[in-house]
Amino acid sequence: MTARPANAHQTRLLRLLRDGGPHSRAQLGDRIDLSRSKLAVEVDRLLETGLVVADGLAASRGGRRSHNIRLAPELRFLGVDIGATSIDVAVTNAELEVLGHLNHSMDVREGPVAVFEQVLSMVGKLKATGLTDGLDGAGIGVPGPVRFPEGVPVAPPIMPGWDGFPVREALSQDLGCPVMVDNDANLMAMGEQHAGVARSVGDFLYVKIGTGIGCGIVVGGEVHRGTTGSAGDIGHIQIDPEGRACGCGNRGCLEAHFGGAALARDAEDAAREGRSVALAARLEAVGTLTAADVSAAAAAGDAMALELIRAGGDRVGQVIAGLVSFFNPGMVVIGGGVTGLGHTLLASVRTQVYRRSLPLATRNLPIVLGELGSTAGVIGAARLISDHLFSPA
Amino acid sequence: MTARPANAHQTRLLRLLRDGGPHSRAQLGDRIDLSRSKLAVEVDRLLETGLVVADGLAASRGGRRSHNIRLAPELRFLGVDIGATSIDVAVTNAELEVLGHLNHSMDVREGPVAVFEQVLSMVGKLKATGLTDGLDGAGIGVPGPVRFPEGVPVAPPIMPGWDGFPVREALSQDLGCPVMVDNDANLMAMGEQHAGVARSVGDFLYVKIGTGIGCGIVVGGEVHRGTTGSAGDIGHIQIDPEGRACGCGNRGCLEAHFGGAALARDAEDAAREGRSVALAARLEAVGTLTAADVSAAAAAGDAMALELIRAGGDRVGQVIAGLVSFFNPGMVVIGGGVTGLGHTLLASVRTQVYRRSLPLATRNLPIVLGELGSTAGVIGAARLISDHLFSPA
Structure with a gap:
């Protein structure tokens, strides 16, 4: 995925499709405050980028039946939740549905190099199941404070060895896709907000x-x-x-x-x-x-x-x-x-x-x-990177 | 003052003039993201409402010198800060400059009727100094939690007798102008943000x-x-x-x-x-x-x-x-x-x-x-009501 939305209208459309699933053009018109013609222009531009596709016929509202608009079904996000004693890794589609999820016990104090070796091995296993060839973006949660714009843990009390480690940069190279990093509790909150009790x-x-x-x-x-x-x-x-x-x-x-x-x-x-x-x-x-x-x-x-x-x-x-x-x-x-x-x-x-x-x-x-248990963090991580990618570059 | 801004652009213009004082049309153009012609339309509409006036010549920027635009100098806001043991009442102009300020020792536990009698008497004294004939709006702070939309104190621990008292409604009738009510610490924060250390x-x-x-x-x-x-x-x-x-x-x-x-x-x-x-x-x-x-x-x-x-x-x-x-x-x-x-x-x-x-x-x-001492609350109260009045009705 290289395309990004060009403006705030496209951002709103992408997030609406992520959070609400497929919509007909008429339904999008009800939810987005744009004239019919401007909406059509923005949807057509998104179709050209390949971020969204027209797929299946929507229910008729009296006129000619139109295709549903949905996020491209082949988009894949990675959600990684690094806890103090375990690692969760999941692959989602662009609607943040979990398609595959692995958990592995590991002490975060083994340090970033060992932990990310493990993460990459888990990603390899998920890819081997045929879920995805490539990743469009990844969100990573760590159990400590993060300097958010740079994606770097700062003086994390229970993560000796992680202080200042360039998580975002390093993983972005290893995974070959954009990466965002956040504190794990923030991501769990976003997960429960997206798909859980909140x-x-x-x-x-x-x-x-x-x-x-x-x-x-x-x-x-x-x-x-x-x-x-x-x-x-x-x-x-x-x-x-x-x-x-x-x-x-x-x-x-x-x-x-x-x-x-x-x-x-x-x-x-x-x-x-x-x-x-x-x-x-x-x-x-x-x-x-x-x-x-x-x-x-x-x-x-x-x-x-x-x-x-x-x-x-x-x-x-x-x-x-x-x-x-x-x-x-x-x-x-x-x-x-x-x-x-x-x-x-x-x-x-x-x-x-x-x-x-x-x-x-x-x-x-x-x-x-919380309703989501151990998937709260990985869903929140996928949402973090989708928020980033579904914003103008 | 009966006019209110008609849209978000006018709201931004009014708040900019409140917080930054008089501006030339060119300066407004630098601060507001609108085309020159649209800005001119919005400024002209505000001039028609009487909320702003053209006043004095602005410094030249090469072309024809234009008039400064400023908030109408006769607008008057009342700021009232009711503490546990004292009452502060001040009159400000629309730029929230304090024109007159009185303080009176009084125990809030004497109850809303006695306290507001005192407030009205202090307002009368301020009016008698010639500062103002009428008030365009008033902000009131009380030392306890407030159900903000209705302007009603709720179960305030140090204010027995105030629980559920319709402060906003009662004072709005007595003062003959719109009133907004908030917790006193919120207003002090707004005061320091507007004119103080924050x-x-x-x-x-x-x-x-x-x-x-x-x-x-x-x-x-x-x-x-x-x-x-x-x-x-x-x-x-x-x-x-x-x-x-x-x-x-x-x-x-x-x-x-x-x-x-x-x-x-x-x-x-x-x-x-x-x-x-x-x-x-x-x-x-x-x-x-x-x-x-x-x-x-x-x-x-x-x-x-x-x-x-x-x-x-x-x-x-x-x-x-x-x-x-x-x-x-x-x-x-x-x-x-x-x-x-x-x-x-x-x-x-x-x-x-x-x-x-x-x-x-x-x-x-x-x-x-804080830098403002006992004026933080009254300036914050004036800002509260100005935020309300400088928004579309």
């Missing part, structure tokens, strides 16, 4: 609870990245001045008390101190515990596991309550690896927020789990 | 520390009011789970530990317990202490007063650090009644934020005092 919500927060904790902020339908791209870094908000020492050098940070890493540590302590038979058995069997083990123990009714999840929900709920007071969003979405903790976690978060924030802010505030 | 800053936070503590949030040049208008309610963010009981029913809220009210209480305790000779003398002399007394004692070198300000700065700095991590603003402005506490307060806030937030978020982050 469709049609203009202002919302996506709280990602994985190994660490981050937040995607959507204002007026757009991701708010902040002045230097670090917005949403909520893992190091202080929740207790006398709290635990954190890896960042401060005390009482949210991430020191909750998140996948803290939960695993707390579970191991509980197992060793004889506070949970189930967790102790699992620790003895596999030598280490993860958030997923806590989730499994809680599902089996283990009181200690439930208590750990509840306490964690109180901690993150305390921070979310502050963000709700400050930002007054229309929805809060909880996602990321530990959503397996499910409704016990959600109940604690809700209790904190509804107790602590102003009634005006919480009266109509849904606090919900 | 000029040209697109994303910033204005932290108002008065009797209570609130925050105005500016994103992309516009105030972010949130889904239900309560954004910026940071006074009840929890800073210590084991902290002081707060009037709102929770524990450890920021306002329970700092702000004008908490500072006065702490100062009285220190005076009674013999921890400050200066504060004890003042308490004995006048029977009660205020934040201003602490400020005066600190200026005179009283160690206890300085310590109270430092501790308060640590508390509010802790919350601001969290907001900086979350929102990544381009500037933080500290304003409101207790800015008399000045650089001691600022130093504590800066220490907390620079220590606790990510380097990427704080690298180029000015944390400064």
Whole structure:
């Protein structure tokens, strides 16, 4: 794909076809504020670029039946979501439907060279299934702050070795297509906005609870990245001045008390101190515990596991309550690896927020789990690059 | 003033003349993306409405000298800033220059009827000075959350008796002009953005520390009011789970530990317990202490007063650090009644934020005092109503 839209009308048309699928010319006319003749000109120009095609007959609206207009079916986007402990890679069409999706466990601390070798190998596997010959663009999410215009991670606390690595430039060369890079929580927010629980919500927060904790902020339908791209870094908000020492050098940070890493540590302590038979058995069997083990123990009714999840929900709920007071969003979405903790976690978060924030802010505030699970990040990544490519060059 | 702009071009022209003062037609052409002939049509239409006038000769740019275009000099806006313990009322011209300004001490808890009687009496005094015969519009700020579209305070914690009071409707009848109502911190942010320290800053936070503590949030040049208008309610963010009981029913809220009210209480305790000779003398002399007394004692070198300000700065700095991590603003402005506490307060806030937030978020982050003092709110109020009136009806 080398063509790009020539003006704002074409951008609107492309995004409408991406988000709403095929439209007849009459339907496009209902959605786009252009005269009939100007619309026809812009659609014809897009047909000439090959970005859209005429395909199948649209339902008649009384006159001559016309062809549906849709995005070129052979367009392919790559979505990559690099988490602290795993990599998700997916190929989508231009309507951001996932055509193939692979997941691989890998520690982000192995560094960008090893991680991107793995990503390229996964892309090769997806290509080998016949989904696509080439890629038209790729979006990449990383679990830390990104200087967005350049696509470079900056001083990411849980990603030693990535500081200043030119992710955008390097991957763009390796993949042979345009690349955009963003923080993973931002992309998950965009994924849930495109295809998940936050469709049609203009202002919302996506709280990602994985190994660490981050937040995607959507204002007026757009991701708010902040002045230097670090917005949403909520893992190091202080929740207790006398709290635990954190890896960042401060005390009482949210991430020191909750998140996948803290939960695993707390579970191991509980197992060793004889506070949970189930967790102790699992620790003895596999030598280490993860958030997923806590989730499994809680599902089996283990009181200690439930208590750990509840306490964690109180901690993150305390921070979310502050963000709700400050930002007054229309929805809060909880996602990321530990959503397996499910409704016990959600109940604690809700209790904190509804107790602590102003009634005006919480009266109509849904606090919900994300719907897309591990595809939120890859769909958001595909949307990021499509937003870029569906804009004038 | 009954005329309103007819389209977005006229709106841009009016706001440009408001924010930048008189312009020649050639200068307007440089700033507005319109063909010469279309610009001439829009300017002529605005001249016909009487909203703008041709006035004085502009500097020559080689051709025939033309008249400057400016907003009608007889337009008058009213800005009203209702604080917890005082009322500010000012009259401005259409360029939002303050022509007259009165201040009156009054407790907002006396309720809307008594407060607005006082406001009308102050308006009468300003009119009596010959500044204006009539008002073209009024902006009103109140120290609590406002349902913005209707201009109605909602469940305001420090304003019992105001919940649901139709401020906009009532004052619009009394004043005989259009009225817009907003939270006071939002208006102070708009004031500093229009004429103060935040000029040209697109994303910033204005932290108002008065009797209570609130925050105005500016994103992309516009105030972010949130889904239900309560954004910026940071006074009840929890800073210590084991902290002081707060009037709102929770524990450890920021306002329970700092702000004008908490500072006065702490100062009285220190005076009674013999921890400050200066504060004890003042308490004995006048029977009660205020934040201003602490400020005066600190200026005179009283160690206890300085310590109270430092501790308060640590508390509010802790919350601001969290907001900086979350929102990544381009500037933080500290304003409101207790800015008399000045650089001691600022130093504590800066220490907390620079220590606790990510380097990427704080690298180029000015944390400064507001420049406009008590005129920030009234200028912001005048700007609020001018934004409304300078938009198509």
